[in-house]
Amino acid sequence: MKALPWRWVLPPLLLAGLAALLLTLSPARLLNLNAPPLESLIVERTVLNDQGITLKVRAEGSAPMTIAQVQVDGAYWAFTQQPPDPIRRLATATVQIPYPWVEGEAHHVQFLTNTGVVVAHPIDVALPTPALSLATLLGYGWLGLYVGLVPVGLGMLCYPYLKVLGQRGLTFVLTLTLGMLAFLLVDTLQEGLELAGKAAAAFQGQALVWFAATVACLALFAVGRRQGKPPEGTALSTYMALGIGLHNLGEGLAIGTAFALGEIALGSFLVIGFTLHNLTEGLGIVAPLLRKQKLRWQTCVALAALAGLPAVIGLWVGAFAFSPHWAALFLGIGAGAILQVIIELGTYLQRQLHLSRLSGLAGLSLAGFTTGLLVMYSTALLVKF
Amino acid sequence: MLPTGQRLREYDIAAVEREIEVAPGVFYPAWTYNGQVPGPTIRVTEGDRIRIRFTNQGTHPHTLHFHGIHGARQDGIPGVMEAAPGQTVTYEFDAKPFGCHLYHCHSVPFKRHLHKGLYGAFIVDPDPQRHPDQVDVARSRLLGSSENQRWQELLMVMNAFDTNFDEENEVYAVNSISHAYMKQPIRIERDRPVRVYLINVTEFDPINSFHLHANFFNYYDHGTTLTPTSRTVDTVMLCQGQRGIIECSFADFEPGLYMFHAHQAEFAELGWMSAFEVVA
Numbered sequence: 001m002k003a004l005p006w007r008w009v010l011p012p013l014l015l016a017g018l019a020a021l022l023l024t025l026s027p028a029r030l031l032n033l034n035a036p037p038l039e040s041l042i043v044e045r046t047v048l049n050d051q052g053i054t055l056k057v058r059a060e061g062s063a064p065m066t067i068a069q070v071q072v073d074g075a076y077w078a079f080t081q082q083p084p085d086p087i088r089r090l091a092t093a094t095v096q097i098p099y100p101w102v103e104g105e106a107h108h109v110q111f112l113t114n115t116g117v118v119v120a121h122p123i124d125v126a127l128p129t130p131a132l133s134l135a136t137l138l139g140y141g142w143l144g145l146y147v148g149l150v151p152v153g154l155g156m157l158c159y160p161y162l163k164v165l166g167q168r169g170l171t172f173v174l175t176l177t178l179g180m181l182a183f184l185l186v187d188t189l190q191e192g193l194e195l196a197g198k199a200a201a202a203f204q205g206q207a208l209v210w211f212a213a214t215v216a217c218l219a220l221f222a223v224g225r226r227q228g229k230p231p232e233g234t235a236l237s238t239y240m241a242l243g244i245g246l247h248n249l250g251e252g253l254a255i256g257t258a259f260a261l262g263e264i265a266l267g268s269f270l271v272i273g274f275t276l277h278n279l280t281e282g283l284g285i286v287a288p289l290l291r292k293q294k295l296r297w298q299t300c301v302a303l304a305a306l307a308g309l310p311a312v313i314g315l316w317v318g319a320f321a322f323s324p325h326w327a328a329l330f331l332g333i334g335a336g337a338i339l340q341v342i343i344e345l346g347t348y349l350q351r352q353l354h355l356s357r358l359s360g361l362a363g364l365s366l367a368g369f370t371t372g373l374l375v376m377y378s379t380a381l382l383v384k385f
Numbered sequence: 386m387l388p389t390g391q392r393l394r395e396y397d398i399a400a401v402e403r404e405i406e407v408a409p410g411v412f413y414p415a416w417t418y419n420g421q422v423p424g425p426t427i428r429v430t431e432g433d434r435i436r437i438r439f440t441n442q443g444t445h446p447h448t449l450h451f452h453g454i455h456g457a458r459q460d461g462i463p464g465v466m467e468a469a470p471g472q473t474v475t476y477e478f479d480a481k482p483f484g485c486h487l488y489h490c491h492s493v494p495f496k497r498h499l500h501k502g503l504y505g506a507f508i509v510d511p512d513p514q515r516h517p518d519q520v521d522v523a524r525s526r527l528l529g530s531s532e533n534q535r536w537q538e539l540l541m542v543m544n545a546f547d548t549n550f551d552e553e554n555e556v557y558a559v560n561s562i563s564h565a566y567m568k569q570p571i572r573i574e575r576d577r578p579v580r581v582y583l584i585n586v587t588e589f590d591p592i593n594s595f596h597l598h599a600n601f602f603n604y605y606d607h608g609t610t611l612t613p614t615s616r617t618v619d620t621v622m623l624c625q626g627q628r629g630i631i632e633c634s635f636a637d638f639e640p641g642l643y644m645f646h647a648h649q650a651e652f653a654e655l656g657w658m659s660a661f662e663v664v665a
Binding site for chain 2: 073104106108
């Protein structure tokens with residue numbers, strides 16, 4: 001038997017030795033640093049009901065944290081915590097405060113830790129949190145259909161209008177779709193990065209968004225081209241529907257949480273705004289199908305569902321089970337999926353123009369792209385809050 | 386009159402949620418007694434028996450907590466004579482001591498129940514028979530007496546409103562409406578003396594004050610004495626819940642506008658600015 005080669009054993013041995021050394025010697029002590037443990041707490045979910053205020057908190061201190069006291073509006077209140085032990089790093093606990101909050105008004109919650117550190121959590125507008133029930137599920141479900149499925153479906157129904165277009169018209173529609181997708185990419189990234197800021201710092205939410213986007217884009221790219229050629233026709237539409245669906249999931253999340261937190265008022269104006277805003281998405285999904293001779297209605301329904309139904313899921317999750325880091329992760333994936341579609345649609349368009357020997361359409365393409373951006377931007381004016 | 390010879394005064398007060406306009410175009414979702422802020426003034430004579438049927442028509446528990454002398458069971462605090470929404474409780478106690486007092490809600494969260502508007506004046510006039518040494522002074526304070534007729538009496542509740550609930554007031558006033566007495570000065574006949582029942586219920590700011598222009602006044606802290614506690618002053622400082630009686634005269638003064646306001650310039654410019662229009 002050969003002697004165990006030292007070069008295999010040395011690295012793990014040295015690493016273990018170093019860790020042991022650091023743990024026993026604690027080199028920070030050499031610097032005479034005696035800093036108190038870092039204490040930080042974020043509130044991931046706020047529930048207001050007739051029992052008072054319930055907050056799901058996540059600790060991100062360097063040592064287990066103890067919530068010693070809770071103030072609401074500058075007054076100490078009795079509270080219960082589940083589980084009652086000190087909250088370990090990245091663990092969560094539920095804090096219940098029997099505070100008679102006032103509907104429509106602002107309240108200020110402050111946690112006082114056992115070392116005297118104060119962590120503030122403002123509640124801008126107190127409104128009863130929708131309780132999970134069949135009625136509220138249905139209500140949010142309907143809203144999701146209006147925001148997602150209905151506009152996407154309506155947009156797809158424009159297929160016959162688009163079918164009669166010539167090559168120039170088709171180019172315009174495809175570049176318009178590219179513009180729409182560019183808007184969605186920026187919008188999804190922005191939404192994701194914003195949510196990332198609300199997550200515990202240890203989760204590195206912003207990096208999560210970028211990494212998820214990159215990996216999702218590359219993975220979809222690999223899957224889409226696994227047979228050696230880029231997706232076209234129904235396949236391209238499917239990827240588009242997936243990307244748009246993930247964006248609509250994010251949109252649903254945003255609306256669901258905003259409604260639950262009372263940040264936006266549920267008005268018919270807003271719902272109409274979302275319908276108009278998402279109409280263009282349906283238009284984009286059918287654009288790659290325009291060259292096909294026959295389109296099966298089942299395909300259309302499946303594409304509409306893929307693009308539109310995630311809004312329903314987003315609304316449910318946003319209203320009833322929201323966590324900012326998970327939301328940031330999903331929005332990152334959504335951004336990656338949209339980027340993949342932009343690349344595939346862009347190269348498809350390039351091939352088309354090359355095949356038809358159509359050049360000199362730069363002006364038309366630019367017009368289409370800009371129109372797509374403008375339509376999305378101007379309809380977003382109705383729904384951004 | 387009760388069989389004991391004591392006079393019985395009965396009141397009905399309801400806690401009502403109502404929007405009030407505290408500055409032009411600014412509506413505040415107030416909690417009120419009988420729909421008004423400050424609540425109805427309860428003015429009685431020392432020694433009277435007071436009976437108040439208090440009905441809570443709001444959505445939160447409320448109380449009536451009187452600044453006066455009474456037993457623990459009439460104190461109107463959480464768990465003692467607190468009316469749940471829809472409930473009626475009856476408070477009954479004797480009016481003492483004489484002075485300028487207040488009543489307010491004492492339910493929790495305390496700050497919110499106060500600054501939402503649940504407070505009012507509780508004025509106990511001295512009974513002249515109980516103050517033989519100062520009968521005339523006591524009679525001048527007794528509502529309805531001929532000596533009292535001569536006086537121009539005013540109630541000023543210094544209050545403020547936190548319209549965005551950030552524990553800082555946006556609107557200051559006496560009697561709720563900012564700058565109201567600046568735009569429509571209070572008419573004062575210069576030959577009749579002026580008496581102001583002044584109460585501070587401003588929340589969040591530790592103190593408030595009253596400053597009179599071009600004149601000086603005598604001040605009775607809490608109104609529980611018949612001789613002034615401060616003589617010839619033009620500014621008094623009141624902490625939260627503090628109150629007193631101001632007596633002054635514009636006799637022989639030049640007719641015109643005489644301002645009075647908080648001498649915290651911030652409060653003055655946010656609404657607690659007023660004026661007397663002294664007429665000959």
